[in-house]
Amino acid sequence: xxxxxxxxxxxxxxxxxxxxxxxxxxxxxxxxxxxxxxxxxxxxxxxxxxxxxxxxxxxxxxxxxxxxxxxxxxxxxxxxxxxxxxxxxxxxxxxxxxxxxxxxxxxxxxxxxxxxxxxxxxxxxxxxxxxxxxxxxxxxxxxxxxxxxxxxxxxxxxxxxxxxxxxxxxxxxxxxxxxxxxxxxxxxxxxxxxxxxxxxxxxxxxxxxxxxxxxxxxxxxxxxxxxxxxxxxxxxxxxxxxxxxxxxxxxxxxxxxxxxxxxxxxxxxxxxxxxxxxxxxxxxxxxxxxxxxxxxxxxxxxxxxxxxxxxxxxxxxxxxxxxxxxxxxxxxxxxxxxxxxxxxxxxxxxxxxxxxxxxxxxxxxxxxxxxxxxxxxxxxxxxxxxxxxxxxxxxxxxxxxxxxxxxxxxxxxxxxxxxxxxxxxxxxxxxxxxxxxxxxxxxxxxxxxxxxxxxxxxxxxxxxxxxxxxxxxxxxxxxxxxxxxxxxxxxxxxxxxxxxxxxxxxxxxxxxxxxxxxxxxxxxxxxxxxxxxxxxxxxxxxxxxxxxxxxxxxxxxxxxxxxxxxxxxxxxxxxxxxxxxxxxxxxxxxxxxxxxxxxxxxxxxxxxxxxxxxxxxxxxxxxxxxxxxxxxxxxxxxxxxxxxxxxxxxxxxxxxxxxxxxxxxxxxxx
Amino acid sequence: xxxxxxxxxxxxxxxxxxxxxxxxxxxxxxxxxxxxxxxxxxxxxxxxxxxxxxxxxxxxxxxxxxxxxxxxxxxxxxxxxxxxxxxxxxxxxxxxxxxxxxxxxxxxxxxxxxxxxxxxxxxxxxxxxxxxxxxxxxxxxxxxxxxxxxxxxxxxxxxxxxxxxxxxxxxxxxxxxxxxxxxxxxxxxxxxxxxxxxxxxxxxxxxxxxxxxxxxxxxxxxxxxxxxxxxxxxxxxxxxxxxxxxxxxxxxxxxxxxxxxxxxxxxxxxxxxxxxxxxxxxxxxxxxxxxxxxxxxxxxxxxxxxxxxxxxxxxxxxxxxxxx
Numbered sequence: 002x003x004x005x006x007x008x009x010x011x012x013x014x015x016x017x018x019x020x021x022x023x024x025x026x027x028x029x030x031x032x033x034x035x036x037x038x039x040x041x042x043x044x045x046x047x048x049x050x051x052x053x054x055x056x057x058x059x060x061x062x063x064x065x066x067x068x069x070x071x072x073x074x075x076x077x078x079x080x081x082x083x084x085x086x087x088x089x090x091x092x093x094x095x096x097x098x099x100x101x102x103x104x105x106x107x108x109x110x111x112x113x114x115x116x117x118x119x120x121x122x123x124x125x126x127x128x129x130x131x132x133x134x135x136x137x138x139x140x141x142x143x144x145x146x147x148x149x150x151x152x153x154x155x156x157x158x159x160x161x162x163x164x165x166x167x168x169x170x171x172x173x174x175x176x177x178x179x180x181x182x183x184x185x186x187x188x189x190x191x192x193x194x195x196x197x198x199x200x201x202x203x204x205x206x207x208x209x210x211x212x213x214x215x216x217x218x219x220x221x222x223x224x225x226x227x228x229x230x231x232x233x234x235x236x237x238x239x240x241x242x243x244x245x246x247x248x249x250x251x252x253x254x255x256x257x258x259x260x261x262x263x264x265x266x267x268x269x270x271x272x273x274x275x276x277x278x279x280x281x282x283x284x285x286x287x288x289x290x291x292x293x294x295x296x297x298x299x300x301x302x303x304x305x306x307x308x309x310x311x312x313x314x315x316x317x318x319x320x321x322x323x324x325x326x327x328x329x330x331x332x333x334x335x336x337x338x339x340x341x342x343x344x345x346x347x348x349x350x351x352x353x354x355x356x357x358x359x360x361x362x363x364x365x366x367x368x369x370x371x372x373x374x375x376x377x378x379x380x381x382x383x384x385x386x387x388x389x390x391x392x393x394x395x396x397x398x399x400x401x402x403x404x405x406x407x408x409x410x411x412x413x414x415x416x417x418x419x420x421x422x423x424x425x426x427x428x429x430x431x432x433x434x435x436x437x438x439x440x441x442x443x444x445x446x447x448x449x450x451x452x453x454x455x456x457x458x459x460x461x462x463x464x465x466x467x468x469x470x471x472x473x474x475x476x477x478x479x480x481x482x483x484x485x486x487x488x489x490x491x492x493x494x495x496x497x498x499x500x501x502x503x504x505x506x507x508x509x510x511x512x513x514x515x516x517x518x519x520x521x522x523x524x525x526x527x528x529x530x531x532x533x534x535x536x537x538x539x540x541x542x543x544x545x546x547x548x549x550x551x552x553x554x555x556x557x558x559x560x561x562x563x564x565x566x567x568x569x570x571x572x573x574x575x576x577x578x579x580x581x582x583x584x585x586x587x588x589x590x591x592x593x594x595x596x597x598x599x600x601x602x603x604x605x606x607x608x609x610x611x612x613x614x615x616x617x618x619x620x621x622x623x624x625x626x627x628x629x630x631x632x633x634x635x636x637x638x639x640x641x642x643x644x645x646x647x648x649x650x651x652x653x654x655x656x657x658x659x660x661x662x663x664x665x666x667x668x669x670x671x
Numbered sequence: 672x673x674x675x676x677x678x679x680x681x682x683x684x685x686x687x688x689x690x691x692x693x694x695x696x697x698x699x700x701x702x703x704x705x706x707x708x709x710x711x712x713x714x715x716x717x718x719x720x721x722x723x724x725x726x727x728x729x730x731x732x733x734x735x736x737x738x739x740x741x742x743x744x745x746x747x748x749x750x751x752x753x754x755x756x757x758x759x760x761x762x763x764x765x766x767x768x769x770x771x772x773x774x775x776x777x778x779x780x781x782x783x784x785x786x787x788x789x790x791x792x793x794x795x796x797x798x799x800x801x802x803x804x805x806x807x808x809x810x811x812x813x814x815x816x817x818x819x820x821x822x823x824x825x826x827x828x829x830x831x832x833x834x835x836x837x838x839x840x841x842x843x844x845x846x847x848x849x850x851x852x853x854x855x856x857x858x859x860x861x862x863x864x865x866x867x868x869x870x871x872x873x874x875x876x877x878x879x880x881x882x883x884x885x886x887x888x889x890x891x892x893x894x895x896x897x898x899x900x901x902x903x904x905x906x907x908x909x910x911x912x913x914x915x916x917x918x919x920x921x922x923x924x925x926x927x928x929x930x931x932x933x934x935x936x937x938x939x940x941x942x943x944x945x946x947x948x949x950x951x952x953x954x955x956x957x958x959x960x961x962x963x964x965x966x967x968x969x970x971x972x973x974x975x976x977x978x979x980x981x982x983x984x985x986x987x988x989x990x991x992x993x994x995x
Binding site for chain 1: 866867868869870871876879880881882883884910911912913916935936937938939940945946948949952953
C-alpha cells in the first residue's frame with residue numbers, strides 16, 4: 002500500500018500548484034486569480050501561482066525555482082491536456098529533483114475553458130478539478146519509467162501510394178519493412194488512375210517504378226492478398242499476426258510468365274474484373290492488371306471450374322509444368338511478425354453513388370463514377386484508354402457532377418478535397434480524347450494546391466463549360482426532341498438564376514472519399530480512434546498529425562482524412578520519419594503503469610489469471626496466490642478492475658488515488 | 672477484582688445475531704464465567720436506566736448488532752458508546768448496513784406507504800401512519816423518529832472493531848472475546864477475521880479451471896449443484912471471491928453460493944461495485960446483446976451485489992430517496 006507519507010520521510014507533504022493562463026485560452030474563461038486563491042486554501046498546498054504560459058521557459062524556471070524555495074514534494078500543474086505537456090512538466094519535476102510521478106496534470110483547457118460556456122461555472126469546475134488532483138497526488142508513489150529495448154522492423158498496413166512511399170523511405174534507411182496489402186496487388190487507388198492532376202503525369206509512369214522497387218528491395222517483404230488479424234504488444238515491441246489468404250498460385254514458385262492464364266480452359270476472359278470495377282473481364286486465373294506487384298496470378302475459386310466441379314483439364318497446371326506453381330489445396334497461412342512500429346495506411350473508399358438514386362447511378366447505364374472513368378481512360382484499362390459508352394459509342398457530350406457524397410448533410414459533410422481537381426482532370430481528358438462538350442456542375446471550385454488554380458484556368462481556356470449549381474436530378478425523361486435518348490441533367494444555374502436542362506450522352510459522378518467500410522474494425526485491431534465520420538484520428542491535428550493515441554502506431558494517407566497524392570506522399574514520408582525516430586532508439590521508456598498483486602491479500606480466486614490478455618499472471622499452486630510476471634505486464638488494468646478483493650492494483654490508477662480524486666471532485670456537491 | 676462488564680444491544684436487525692451468541696453453546700459458559708453481562712435486552716431484564724447509571728467507560732466492551740434507522744437506536748448507540756471502552760459492531764447490519772439497509776433503495780415515504788397502506792395484508796381504513804407524537808386518552812404517546820435511511824453503526828458512532836457476518840460465525844465470536852479478555856487486540860478499526868477473500872479457505876477453489884468464464888448464469892434452484900466443484904464454474908453466482916474469509920465456507924459446505932455477508936476485504940471500499948466488476952469481467956462474450964441477456968439472469972442486481980452493504984457503499988442510497 003502506498004500512503005501519502007511514502008516519499009516525504011514522515012514530513013507532511015508540500016504541494017505546489019501552478020495554474021496556466023494559456024494566453025487567453027484558459028484565462029479568457031476561468032477566473033485564474035480566484036482559482037489561485039482557492040488552491041492556497043487546500044490542505045498541504047505550500048504555494049499556488051499563475052503564469053501566462055506555464056510551458057514556456059520562464060514558466061518552467063518558475064516552477065523549478067519554487068520547488069527549491071518552498072521545499073515542494075508534490076507538483077500540480079493546471080493547464081492543457083496531458084497529451085500535450087505532461088512530459089514537459091514531468092521533466093521539470095525531475096530536473097528539480099522531484100520524482101516525475103509525484104506530479105499530476107490537471108486539464109483545465111480542453112476539459113474546462115474550451116467546453117464550458119459560463120465563466121463562473123468554468124471557474125468552479127477548475128477549482129473542483131484542482132481539489133481532486135491535490136487529493137490524488139498525496140497518494141502518488143515514486144515510480145521509475147519502464148525501459149524496453151526497441152525491436153527493429155515496421156509493419157506497414159496498406160499498399161497504396163502512402164504505404165509504398167513510407168515503406169521505401171524506411172527500407173532505404175535500412176529498416177526492415179513488412180508491407181501488408183489485402184488486395185492481390187499493391188498500388189491501391191493510384192494504380193487505377195490514368196493521369197494525375199494538375200501536371201497530368203501518367204499515374205502508372207510514376208507509380209509502377211515505385212511498386213517494382215518495393216518488390217525488389219532487400220529490406221521490404223510484400224505480403225499481398227493478406228490481412229492483419231491480430232496486434233498485441235506495445236510501442237517498440239509489437240506482435241502482428243498476418244493472414245495470407247490462399248491465391249492458389251505459389252508465390253515462391255511463380256516466375257510471372259502468365260502461361261497459366263493463357264492455358265486456362267476459358268479461352269476468353271468472361272468474368273468481371275474487380276480491379277476494372279467490372280468494366281473489364283478476366284479469367285478465373287488472372288492478374289488484376291498487367292503491372293501488378295507481385296506479378297503472381299491468382300485463382301478465383303468462385304469461377305474456377307476445378308474448384309466448382311473438380312473436373313477441369315487443368316490447363317494452368319500443365320502450363321506451369323515442372324515449376325508446379327498451382328496449388329488447389331492452399332489454405333490460409335498465418336505469419337507472425339515482431340516489429341517496433343506500425344504505420345496504418347489503409348486508404349479510403351469511394352462514395353457509393355447508388356445511395357443517391359436521383360443521380361441515376363445503377364439505373365442509367367451511361368452514368369459512371371469518376372473512378373470508373375479513370376479505368377476507361379487508362380491505357381491498360383478495359384478499353385485500352387478509349388472512352389466508349391456501354392453501348393460502344395463515343396460520347397458527344399459529357400456532364401461531370403461535383404460533390405457527389407461530399408459537402409452534403411444528407412451524405413457526408415466533409416469536402417473530399419480531391420474531387421474538384423480530378424473532375425477538372427477528367428474534363429480535360431474527356432475533351433482531349435473524345436472532343437465532346439464537357440459540362441462541370443460545381444458548388445465551389447476548390448483548387449488550393451500548388452499549380453491547381455492554374456490548372457483550373459487552363460480548363461477555362463480549353464472551352465470546358467462550368468455551371469455553378471447543385472444538380473437536382475439526372476433522368477432520361479425527354480421534353481424536347483433534342484433530349485431524346487439522352488440523359489438530362491436538371492440544375493439550378495445560380496450564376497444566371499434559372500433552372501436549366503442540359504442533355505448529355507454521359508454523366509460522370511465525382512464521388513467523394515469515405516473511410517474504408519471496415520474502418521471501425523481496423524480501429525479495434527490497432528487500438529486507435531476515429532474522429533468524426535470514421536476517419537482515423539491523429540494524436541494532435543497540428544503537432545502530431547501522423548501519430549495516434551497508441552504510441553508506436555502512425556497514420557499515413559487518406560485513412561486519416563481525404564487527401565490528394567502530394568499530401569499523401571508527404572504524410573507517408575512524415576510517418577516513416579516518425580517510425581525511424583522510434584526504431585533507431587535502442588531503448589524506449591514507457592509509463593510505469595503496470596499492475597501489482599499484493600499476495601498478502603490475494604485469495605487465489607484466479608479471476609485475474611484467465612483475464613490477463615498478456616498471460617502475465619500465473620497461479621502459484623504452493624502459495625495459492627496469483628503472481629504477476631511484471632515484464633510481461635502492459636498496464637491494461639484488466640486485472641485491477643476485476644480483482645474482487647483489491648489485491649491487484651495498477652500503478653498510477655490505484656483505488657486510493659482514484660477515490661481521493663473522486664472525493665476531491667465531488668466534495669460539496671449535493 | 673470484579674469481572675469486566677459487557678453489554679449486548681440490538682438495533683435494526685432480525686435477531687439472528689442474538690442467536691449466534693446463543694450458538695456459542697458450551698463456550699458461552701466460559702464467557703459468562705469471565706465477564707459480567709450487565710445489559711442484554713433480548714435475554715435479560717435490564718433497562719436503559721441501568722445503562723445510564725453506569726460510569727462512562729465502565730463497560731469493557733459492548734456488542735451492538737443491527738443497522739441504525741430510528742432515533743432510539745441512535746440514542747442507545749451513543750449512550751453505549753459513552754459507557755463502553757470498546758464498541759464492537761456485531762454482524763453485517765451493524766458492520767455494513769445489512770439486509771435492512773436495502774431499504775435505502777426506497778424513500779422513507781414509500782416505505783411507510785407500503786407498510787402501512789399498500790401491502791395486501793394491511794387493513795388500515797383510517798390510513799393511520801405512525802407519528803412521533805400522538806394525543807391519546809392516556810396522554811401524549813411518543814414513538815422514536817424514523818430516519819430517512821439506514822446507516823451503519825460507524826456512520827453513527829465511533830466503532831472500535833467489527834465482527835462481520837450474517838450472523839458472525841461462532842469461531843470469530845470466540846476469538847474476538849478471547850482477544851478482548853486477553854487484551855491482545857489488533858489495531859482499532861480492524862474487522863476481526865482474515866483479510867483474504869473466501870476462495871482462500873474454500874475447498875472447491877482447487878477445482879477452478881485455468882480460465883474461469885461465465886457462459887450462463889444460473890440460480891441455485893435451476894440446477895443440481897455439484898457439491899465438489901467451484902460454483903462459478905457451474906455458472907452459479909458465488910460471491911466468495913469478493914467476500915472476506917472466516918466462515919470456513921459455511922454456505923458452500925451446504926452446497927449454496929456465498930452471498931457476501933462477511934463483506935469486503937480491507938482493500939475494497941465498495942463491496943458491490945467490486946463484486947459486480949469481477950463477475951462482469953467473467954462474462955464470456957463481447958457482444959453487447961449477449962452480455963445484456965446474460966446480465967438479465969441476475970434478477971435483482973442491487974439486492975445481489977449490495978445485499979449486505981448498501982448503506983456502507985459509496986452511494987449509500989438511491990438518488991432522490993430524500994436523504995441528503
